[in-house]
Amino acid sequence: MPQMSQFMSALIASGTILIIILATDIGRRRITTMRMARSVIAVAVVIAIFVESFPTKGNDLSLQLLGVGTGVICGLIAGVLLPAFKDSSSGELYTIGGIGYALVWIVLSSGRIIFAYGAEHWFTMDLVKFSIDYKISGQDTYANAFVFMSLAMVLTRTAVLLVKMRKLKDGDTTGGQSAEPVTSGASV
Secondary structure (H helix, E strand, O other), X not given: OOXXXXXXXHHHHHHHHHHHHHHHHEEEEEOOXXXXXXXXXXXXXXXXXXXXXXXXXXXXHHXXXXXXXXXXXXXXXXXXXXXXXXXXXXXXXXXXEOHHHHHHHHHHHHHHHHHHHHHHHOOHHHHHHHHHHOOOOOHHHHHHHHHHHHHHHHHHHHHHHHHHHHHHHHOOOOOOOOXXXXXXXXXX
């Protein structure tokens, strides 16, 4: 079976993660363990399918770590854009994912896909020259950086949600009133 192109891999991986995130987070959604685990499981499956090697020569590791760092920062931004609150009547915890939250995920997913397409069609030779100049061993390093960015983003968003859950559960002093939405789960 022929190997899938970098563009098709990015399209499938980014599309899968985007669909799962948007389907579970947009609108008013109850915070559950399964909801948070579903996103993490999806990214783990994507890694198992699309990460074929772990290059460590030259600056490969640095580029992959840059992907992780970018994912953490974007996950913090996404987490801030996903306010959480406690429903006054049921006591259940909810989030409200709006357009800003969706745009963060859409822009980053689209960016990964556009980069992969450009690497094959628009700036192939420039990317080869860049890779040689900066000692990056090849397309697996770039693919891993983007997949690790997705994983870090999902894990960071999940960590922010866990912090918000804890704050809302510990702050049960509202006397039956709906707590103010918790918009920031981490000091940024």
